[in-house]
Amino acid sequence: MNRRPRLPAAAQALVSGDRRALARAITAVEDGDPGADAVLKALFARTGQATVVGLAGPLGVGKSSLVNALVGYLRARGRSVGIVAVDPSSPFTGGSVLGDRIRLERSADDTGVFFRSMASRGSVGGVASATRDVIRLLEAAGFSTVLVETVGSGQVDVAIHEVATTRVVVTAPHLGDEVQTLKAGLFEIADVFCVNKADLPGAEVAEKDLSELAALGTARDGWRPMVVRTSAIAPSGIEELWTAIEAHEAYRTASPDRLAAERRRLAAEIVERVRDRVAADLARSLDGEPSLAQLLDRVVERSLDPRTAAELVLAARARRR
């Protein structure tokens, strides 16, 4: 085996099990701190093998309790688990309350678990990309199973779940009739459907609706979603849930498209990083763009439209080059 190049100190500490080094590296990723880049560059070669389970679903279906039950199940089987729980940031104040930790019932000295709460902060792309990097940090730190928990509503969650290797959509009885399951978005990304709160009446109906949805739908990458019923408080069905997740993992890793899918994902990441850098450089240089200030006055008084102004700015920059 080739000897790996020496790691920067922060990355070395993280790899050797220093939990505070891991926590700080995650903060650096969230803050967009350039210090995180060096760590992520150094650790990339150690990533890509983890089982990353995304759990999404509406508020109150019991995702955090389910995560807690899964963690207990996996720990009893000797697997170490990293958890990332994403909650929304206020678009008005930027603040957030991250409360998913409440459900975690682990002894304080269990080093096989690392739980991190994340606020979504700015953009959709931003949190998805930060989540991907945090998963890599957890994997490099030795957590070969990572659970990612998000509220399942809309684009943010679909984007976050692009980074999961198996996507579980969690629901509960009486959350609406089956028309809800026809709506585009969350229900389309599921590899596994989980009807939680199976101790409540109505769980069978919900399971039946989802099973029909799964049977009727077009199989994505040849996989038809499995449906399981769980009760996180009983707890029951947790083993069935994990079995379904492992079945999907086995299918995915045996799939002939696996490499092609990985290439597509990484190509998209490279393009995204190039685009982000170019966009940031451009935004900086446009800050002092002389033509912009002059044109803006005319746009404000409606004697010029923003589209033409943008073309004139580009033309002025091209002339100077």
Place this chain on the structure above:
Amino acid sequence: MSPRPAKSPIRVLIAKPGLDGHDRGAKVVARALRDAGMEVIYAGLRQTPEEIVRAALEEDVDIIGLSILSGAHMALFPKVLALLRREGAARIPVFAGGIIPDEDARRLRRLGIRAIFGPGATLEEIVRTAQQLARGPS
């Protein structure tokens, strides 16, 4: 890693050590801190000092707020401070709220609790203090 950029949100852990179930105050404070733009990790009721310190380190918080109404503050707060010291994390400021007699409050301040708020404290005061403690030189 370098110090956090000034524009990054303050991360704060709010936890209730001890066995009382009165978390109204902790929730109101959590919400006020959220509205001041902070990321509040709410750890909930009946947390042991070990769990609180573990959460603070995993979540890499800038500040810890403890709420207690059971009267066990003289046993539990010093334990949290001692565990933080043991983990080399004594720099994380700890503030507290609850029913804490003046005499105890003086002793807890000497032990390293940076601020203590009783029933008369305003949310504005708590938010301002939390901001100063999190950002200020510690």
